[in-house]
Amino acid sequence: MNKTKQKIIVILGSTATGKSDISIQLATKFNGEIINSDSMQIYKDVDIVSNKHPMEERNGIPHHLMDFLPLTESYNLKLFEKQCNEKINEIHSRSKLPIVVGGTHYYLQALFNKCINETISKENWTSEQKLFIKENEFNPSKLYEELNKIDPLMANKWHPNDNKRVLRMIEIYYSTGNKPSDIYLSQDLSLRYDTLFFWVYSDAEILNQRLDSRVDKMFDNGATEEVQFLYKKFKEYKIDEDLEENMKSGIWQVIGFREFLPWLESGCTDKKLFEEGKTIMKTKTRQYAKKQIKWIKNTLIPDIKGENMFILDASDLKEWSDNVEDRAACIAKNFLEGNDITKFNKSPERLSNLLDFSALKNLENVSNPIELKLNQDKFVCENCKDKNGKNLIIVGEDTYKLHLSGRKHKQGLHYMTKRMKFENWKKEQENKTKKEWIEKETLNDL
Ligand SMILES: [Zn+2]
Numbered sequence: 069m070n071k072t073k074q075k076i077i078v079i080l081g082s083t084a085t086g087k088s089d090i091s092i093q094l095a096t097k098f099n100g101e102i103i104n105s106d107s108m109q110i111y112k113d114v115d116i117v118s119n120k121h122p123m124e125e126r127n128g129i130p131h132h133l134m135d136f137l138p139l140t141e142s143y144n145l146k147l148f149e150k151q152c153n154e155k156i157n158e159i160h161s162r163s164k165l166p167i168v169v170g171g172t173h174y175y176l177q178a179l180f181n182k183c184i185n186e187t188i189s190k191e192n193w194t195s196e197q198k199l200f201i202k203e204n205e206f207n208p209s210k211l212y213e214e215l216n217k218i219d220p221l222m223a224n225k226w227h228p229n230d231n232k233r234v235l236r237m238i239e240i241y242y243s244t245g246n247k248p249s250d251i252y253l254s255q256d257l258s259l260r261y262d263t264l265f266f267w268v269y270s271d272a273e274i275l276n277q278r279l280d281s282r283v284d285k286m287f288d289n290g291a292t293e294e295v296q297f298l299y300k301k302f303k304e305y306k307i308d309e310d311l312e313e314n315m316k317s318g319i320w321q322v323i324g325f326r327e328f329l330p331w332l333e334s335g336c337t338d339k340k341l342f343e344e345g346k347t348i349m350k351t352k353t354r355q356y357a358k359k360q361i362k363w364i365k366n367t368l369i370p371d372i373k374g375e376n377m378f379i380l381d382a383s384d385l386k387e388w389s390d391n392v393e394d395r396a397a398c399i400a401k402n403f404l405e406g407n408d409i410t411k412f413n414k415s416p417e418r419l420s421n422l423l424d425f426s427a428l429k430n431l432e433n434v435s436n437p438i439e440l441k442l443n444q445d446k447f448v449c450e451n452c453k454d455k456n457g458k459n460l461i462i463v464g465e466d467t468y469k470l471h472l473s474g475r476k477h478k479q480g481l482h483y484m485t486k487r488m489k490f491e492n493w494k495k496e497q498e499n500k501t502k503k504e505w506i507e508k509e510t511l512n513d514l
Contacts (some may be wrong), residue, residue, distance in 0.1 A: 073262040074160050075404060078176065079169045080364060081268035082357035084278045085382045086392065088121035090268060091169040093393050094400055095129040101159050103152055104134035105170030108322045111137050114298060116291045117324040119282075132159075139301050142318040149178035156261065165404070173363045179263060180371070182255040188239045197242045201235075211235055221249040221442050227463055229454060252438045257371050264403045265377040266396055267364060269419060274383050279353045283324075283346065291324065298325050299332045323352045365422070370437045374428040376403075379415035391416070427466065452480040 077100070079091050091102055104110065108118040112135055120135065132155045137143055152168070152175070159166040168179070190198070204210040211234045216223040218241050226233050237248045244251065270278070298319070307314045314320060327348040331341035369377060378399055381391045402409050415423055434440055447468040452460040462468045471477050 073260070074156070075264070076156060076166045076168060076179075076261045077264045077266065077400060077403075078179070079167065079266045079268065080171070080173055080176070080368070081266075081380075081382075082270075082275065082360040083119065083171055083353065084275060084282050084357070085268040085270045086385075086388070087169050087171070087268050088125075089388075090266065090380065090382075090392055090396055091167050092121070092125070092127050092129050094396060095165070095167050096127055097397055098165050098400060098404060099163075100165035100167045101130045101132065102134075103132045103155050103159075103166055103168045105148070105152065105168050105172055105175045106134075107143060107148075107170075107172040107175065108319065109134050109170070110143055111135070111139060111319045113139065114294050114319065114322065116286050116289055117294050117298070117322055118319075119286075139298075139319050140305060145175060145177060148175045152178045153260070171360055173360055173368060176368060179260055180256070181258050181260055188236075188243045190243070192245075193242045201238070201242075205235065206231070208234070211238060214238055219247040219249050222247065222252075224446065225249075225442050225444060225463065227461055229456070229461075249442055252442070253436055255436070255438065257436060257438070259372065263372075263376060264400060264409075265368075265372070266399075267377060267379045267422075268382050268392065269361075269379050269422065270381075271383040275357060276354055279357060280350050283350050283353060286324070287346070295325060295328050296332070296336065298322075299328075323356060324349050327352065365424075369423065370427070370431060370441065373431045373437060374414070374423060376409070377414060377423075378412065379419055379422060381416045381419055424466065449477065449480075452477055 077094060079087050079094075081087050091100075094100060095102055106118070108114075109120050110133055111118060115135070121131075133148075133151055156166045156168075168176070193201075200214065204214070208229050208231045211231060212223065212226075212228040215226075215234050215237050218238065222237050223234075226237070228234075240246075240248045240251065302308065302320070302325075307320060315326060320326070328342070328345040331338060331345050334341060336342075378396075380396055382388065384391070399409055399412050402412075430440060431437055444464040447462045447465070449460040449462060449468075449471065452471075454460050460471075462471050
């Protein structure tokens with residue numbers, strides 16, 4: 069605990085867990101103001117598709133970095149870092165409590181002292197380097213070989229087929245002349261503020277139902293018109309002229325637009341195309357929620373060594389006031405008064421598996437959590453194949469253990485046993501026929 073640092077509260081968790089509700093409840097109790105950290109809600113308009121909390125449910129609490137960016141503009145972590153920290157200081161200067169809320173978890177890097185540099189400058193590359201990338205951009209094994217030469221420690225962290233990341237690491241080296249692992253290890257992972265984290269969590273089955281019904285509700289509330297409005301802008305700004313590139317940035321990435329392009333392109337009359345869009349949107353929303361949780365577990369928690377992070381169980385909405393509101397308020401009150409909050413359980417008993425306490429224990433002994441991430445071992449699964457037909461390689465012991473107990477591996481095992489049985493049966497059949505044939509031949513010889 070650092071008494072000289074200013075205090076902030078961060079609320080994270082996947083979509084549809086009730087982050088906005090608890091943030092407004094806490095802001096109301098503790099004289100807070102909300103800073104949005106959702107990369108889609110920063111945009112003007114498209115309130116429904118981007119899931120902005122309705123004005124009438126905000127209880128008069130100011131929401132910053134929300135609903136301000138024109139649809140033509142793109143936004144990034146670097147900009148968020150600047151604007152979010154400006155807002156935090158401004159809110160503190162008015163003696164109020166900043167509460168950062170949102171689902172774009174990687175934006176939370178803005179709260180660390182580490183330097184965020186998104187730019188890769190190809191001007192520094194030698195002609196050999198330029199040529200190498202040009203020739204091997206889509207050749208995973210060549211790229212991996214190169215990274216292994218440049219920075220074996222970093223190469224060890226990535227899967228050989230993770231082309232995008234491996235390429236990125238090489239580009240960092242070419243641009244800066246520094247090994248990516250050195251850059252990462254020199255990052256300052258201390259937090260700028262005395263920060264209290266609340267992770268609002270809901271069980272997957274319940275969450276998936278909520279996500280589905282949230283999508284349905286969006287369309288009851290006018291999402292169809294919003295999608296059509298976005299399409300009008302999409303045409304106006306000629307986004308389709310470089311579709312693949314343009315869809316990677318800005319509002320166009322929002323879940324609930326691209327999925328409807330076939331319906332929009334065909335004149336908005338084909339009911340079947342519309343329903344298909346909705347189905348894909350639901351699937352993508354679920355996938356996104358999964359990714360959000362993965363980021364909390366694999367990136368944020370190790371980076372903060374699990375400190376000042378508390379899980380709020382929002383699975384049963386009937387228990388909201390006990391499990392979420394009162395628990396959060398009690399911890400927040402003690403945090404703000406400067407009391408020891410380590411006495412509170414980090415998670416309810418039922419969800420203790422979400423925090424890997426043995427991994428957190430390991431983290432206590434390293435000065436920089438990145439060290440542990442870089443020293444992960446690789447495991448080869450003898451049963452599973454990757455998409456190139458090679459044995460599956462898995463990075464990190466925990467991920468490997470998870471894989472062994474997972475569906476994909478078990479299905480793979482099932483398939484392998486079935487196949488082995490079949491192979492044995494085939495051999496048996498062959499032997500049998502051979503035997504019969506030999507017997508027959510022998511008979512003939514007689
Ligand atoms: Zn496997």
